[in-house]
Amino acid sequence: MRHYARIAVALCLLIVALPALVPVQARAESKQYKRSVEGYQMPDVTLINQEGKNVRLKNLVESGKPVIVDFIYGTCTTICPVLSACYISLQNKLGANTPKVHLVSISIDPENDSPRVMRDYLKRYRAKTGWDFLTGSRKDIDAVMRGFDAYIPNKMSHYAVTFIHKPGGNSWIRINGITSTSEFIEEIKKADISF
Amino acid sequence: MHCLHIPTSLKLTGISVTAVCLLALLSLLPLTVWSAGTGDAPLPPPEEVVRLGEKMYRDGLFPSGGEVQAVIRDDVQVNSASFSCVSCHLRSGIGSIEGQILSPPTNGLKLYKPYYQYNPVFPEPNKPPPKNMMDRPGAKPLYRPAYTDETLAAVIRFGVNPSKRELNPVMPRYLLDDRDMSILIAYLKTLSAEHSPGVSKKEIRFATVIAGDVPTERRSEMLAILDAVIKNHNTKAKKRNKNINLGGNRYVEASFNYPFFTLSRWELTGPPATWRAQLDEYYRKEPVFALLGGMAAGSWQPMHEFSEQNKIPCLLPVTDLPVISESDWYTLYLSRGAWQEGDSAARYLHRIAELPQDTSVLQIIEDSATSRAVAAGFAGAWQELMRLPPVTVKLGHREQLSPTALRQLLRKEKPDVILLWTSGQTGAILSELAVGPEVPKRVHVSSTLLNHRLVEIPDRARLFTFISYPYRIDEVKEPFHVNARAWLKKNAAPVTDQRISANLFTLTKVLLEPFQVVKRDFNPAGQGNGLVIMEEQFEMMMHVRRNYYRDYLLDVIDMMADTKSLAFERVSFGPGQRYISKGCYIIKLSPGDKPNLIRESDWVIH
Numbered sequence: 102m103r104h105y106a107r108i109a110v111a112l113c114l115l116i117v118a119l120p121a122l123v124p125v126q127a128r129a130e131s132k133q134y135k136r137s138v139e140g141y142q143m144p145d146v147t148l149i150n151q152e153g154k155n156v157r158l159k160n161l162v163e164s165g166k167p168v169i170v171d172f173i174y175g176t177c178t179t180i181c182p183v184l185s186a187c188y189i190s191l192q193n194k195l196g197a198n199t200p201k202v203h204l205v206s207i208s209i210d211p212e213n214d215s216p217r218v219m220r221d222y223l224k225r226y227r228a229k230t231g232w233d234f235l236t237g238s239r240k241d242i243d244a245v246m247r248g249f250d251a252y253i254p255n256k257m258s259h260y261a262v263t264f265i266h267k268p269g270g271n272s273w274i275r276i277n278g279i280t281s282t283s284e285f286i287e288e289i290k291k292a293d294i295s296f
Numbered sequence: 297m298h299c300l301h302i303p304t305s306l307k308l309t310g311i312s313v314t315a316v317c318l319l320a321l322l323s324l325l326p327l328t329v330w331s332a333g334t335g336d337a338p339l340p341p342p343e344e345v346v347r348l349g350e351k352m353y354r355d356g357l358f359p360s361g362g363e364v365q366a367v368i369r370d371d372v373q374v375n376s377a378s379f380s381c382v383s384c385h386l387r388s389g390i391g392s393i394e395g396q397i398l399s400p401p402t403n404g405l406k407l408y409k410p411y412y413q414y415n416p417v418f419p420e421p422n423k424p425p426p427k428n429m430m431d432r433p434g435a436k437p438l439y440r441p442a443y444t445d446e447t448l449a450a451v452i453r454f455g456v457n458p459s460k461r462e463l464n465p466v467m468p469r470y471l472l473d474d475r476d477m478s479i480l481i482a483y484l485k486t487l488s489a490e491h492s493p494g495v496s497k498k499e500i501r502f503a504t505v506i507a508g509d510v511p512t513e514r515r516s517e518m519l520a521i522l523d524a525v526i527k528n529h530n531t532k533a534k535k536r537n538k539n540i541n542l543g544g545n546r547y548v549e550a551s552f553n554y555p556f557f558t559l560s561r562w563e564l565t566g567p568p569a570t571w572r573a574q575l576d577e578y579y580r581k582e583p584v585f586a587l588l589g590g591m592a593a594g595s596w597q598p599m600h601e602f603s604e605q606n607k608i609p610c611l612l613p614v615t616d617l618p619v620i621s622e623s624d625w626y627t628l629y630l631s632r633g634a635w636q637e638g639d640s641a642a643r644y645l646h647r648i649a650e651l652p653q654d655t656s657v658l659q660i661i662e663d664s665a666t667s668r669a670v671a672a673g674f675a676g677a678w679q680e681l682m683r684l685p686p687v688t689v690k691l692g693h694r695e696q697l698s699p700t701a702l703r704q705l706l707r708k709e710k711p712d713v714i715l716l717w718t719s720g721q722t723g724a725i726l727s728e729l730a731v732g733p734e735v736p737k738r739v740h741v742s743s744t745l746l747n748h749r750l751v752e753i754p755d756r757a758r759l760f761t762f763i764s765y766p767y768r769i770d771e772v773k774e775p776f777h778v779n780a781r782a783w784l785k786k787n788a789a790p791v792t793d794q795r796i797s798a799n800l801f802t803l804t805k806v807l808l809e810p811f812q813v814v815k816r817d818f819n820p821a822g823q824g825n826g827l828v829i830m831e832e833q834f835e836m837m838m839h840v841r842r843n844y845y846r847d848y849l850l851d852v853i854d855m856m857a858d859t860k861s862l863a864f865e866r867v868s869f870g871p872g873q874r875y876i877s878k879g880c881y882i883i884k885l886s887p888g889d890k891p892n893l894i895r896e897s898d899w900v901i902h
Binding site: 185187255281282 | 368370372373374375377378379383384392394397399465466647680681855858866871872873879898899900902
């Protein structure tokens with residue numbers, strides 16, 4: 102049965118991948134991500150950052166700063182490096198304004214992502230101050246993923262999704278897919294975040 | 297052929313706007329002006345080319361030492377040191393599926409072949425669609441033609457394949473000059489170019505290592521579960537191969553019959569210093585594809601080094617003394633063993649007990665490798681948490697800590713926490729501590745050092761004794777556990793409190809799944825004759841079969857979903873993760889001869 106399930110997944114992915122086979126010119130103008138505005142209920146959980154410090158998620162979201170959240174893991178091979186490249190590219194673009202936006206990556210592999218693994222990850226990407234990587238108990242991480250309507254039971258089936266939150270209110274811009282840096286900045290500005 | 301050269305300065309400085317503009321400008325030029333031929337400087341000798349190419353592929357470093365530069369989605373700069381070819385296409389180059397992204401093969405063998413695909417099913421009017429893949433029409437539309445050096449260079453630079461189709465945007469576009477491109481392409485041609493040793497058309501050879509004086513009941517339990525796993529594969533393979541080769545059947549004989557598994561026993565005798573030479577001799581006589589399970593009277597280090605140096609996977613050796621490494625590749629351990637117990641104790645004291653920063657710790661270590669491993673785990677974490685180093689007392693060979701010596705030690709050190717990394721004398725020391733005059737607040741012990749005879753902890757010491765316990769606590773009646781126990785019973789693998797069968801049951805996942813025998817195949821007749829049809833779809837399902845490369849076996853395991861385990865709370869995989877169980881509870885015991893295990897922590901403590 103497992104084999105047939107894999108076949109089904111393979112075929113689904115092939116169908117999903119078909120747009121990628123469309124000739125370049127036809128796709129040049131189309132965006133490669135989906136955007137929506139959502140409201141989410143955050144669970145009241147305390148996570149652990151790369152320095153081993155406790156971080157209450159609610160305090161982080163309500164800190165008064167714009168917050169951007171994604172879900173990654175330290176040994177990920179495909180999606181997470183791209184998401185992280187977008188984060189660091191954004192930080193580079195923001196320059197002196199980098200501390201004005203809080204970038205948050207939440208681990209979806211909490212068994213392996215210890216503070217040390219997360220520290221090494223951020224160092225490898227040359228993250229600047231203002232980008233935190235959070236881990237926690239499996240139960241809390243699952244609750245956070247569910248809170249963002251981004252729950253996946255298996256980290257290998259994760260997908261690129263980023264959330265942008267401006268201070269105040271409960272509104273989040275949800276971005277499914279990979280943006281370019283200019284698109285990312287455009288979306289941040291749409292959230293009335295100025296820097 | 298005209299060649300274009302990117303200025304060397306581009307490689308040495310960080311990627312700049314100029315670089316991006318240059319890439320954009322270059323992308324306007326016809327692809328044919330690019331050449332993967334040599335640049336001005338001659339290529340180094342072949343062996344050096346492979347070494348340099350591997351460095352580009354794995355580490356994202358130019359032969360000159362700088363970081364390879366790349367961009368995603370036109371303006372997202374990629375730091376190749378953290379995101380290189382190996383990230384998605386993996387060590388073997390056979391590719392992966394992860395995060396719903398398919399990364400196709402990049403080894404020369406497959407790049408330089410055309411890819412075909414099945415026709416989509418368009419049912420004829422009034423005719424039901426075929427039920428199975430293999431009943432689809434036989435026509436094979438071209439997915440992409442075989443790459444040439446030129447088209448390969450173009451796809452790496454611009455992300456456009458020979459069919460003029462654009463690759464997924466997550467594929468970085470790499471800024472490589474002709475010479476560096478030639479080195480990378482030369483490396484790709486050597487990547488997974490031929491099957492690994494230990495593989496023939498009929499069989500794949502494995503071995504298990506039994507090193508030193510391993511107790512008979514332990515080795516019997518291990519061999520029983522290994523035999524059961526091997527037999528399980530062979531029974532299915534035999535049945536399937538018979539169907540494939542039946543005369544008159546719709547299948548013709550195919551070149552991809554399921555090879556049978558064989559298992560040899562490599563018994564090592566004498567002192568551990570001689571084990572390596574014995575391993576080399578076994579391997580010389582009988583090259584194997586991988587090592588399975590295994591046991592040693594002592595550290596696994598000699599076998600670990602053998603695997604690492606010969607690039608032979610070793611799956612799930614049963615050992616409390618694994619090599620602790622962040623970068624070694626070829627041995628996949630069940631856990632960090634005794635080391636994990638010390639590590640978890642330190643993190644528990646810091647994060648859960650929240651002891652003050654100036655907490656004093658007295659550590660008693662006996663003269664054994666296991667005791668030293670627990671202590672090393674504690675020391676590493678304690679130092680990382682920036683705590684004061686413990687005061688350490690090392691007992692000599694078979695030295696017993698007398699009550700008088702213990703009292704003197706406690707009077708002198710007045711520790712807030714005692715770490716008792718001892719085995720046989722632990723019960724006696726705890727009894728002595730329990731009678732005062734000052735009963736300690738916290739004593740930490742290791743369940744492995746106690747040889748899992750937790751009941752030896754005296755009742756009166758149980759309130760202050762915290763045990764590092766690296767196994768699941770509850771007996772679970774979930775379908776996974778019920779089915780796993782039924783499988784072991786059916787296959788006559790004994791289940792004992794040594795947890796050997798419980799541990800090695802995970803081989804049904806990490807070994808049998810990659811080589812899974814399936815009842816029906818994507819490939820209709822003729823598939824084994826060299827055409828590559830839908831092979832990507834095979835690879836994206838992460839099956840080893842037909843890709844008998846050791847590195848690919850580990851790649852496949854790395855990409856497996858987390859799973860349940862009879863022995864551990866959870867086991868998880870991930871690229872480069874080499875300890876599948878990462879957890880360890882801290883527990884206490886309730887009073888009595890059949891104590892309950894009282895959970896004091898989560899499974900994983902950061």
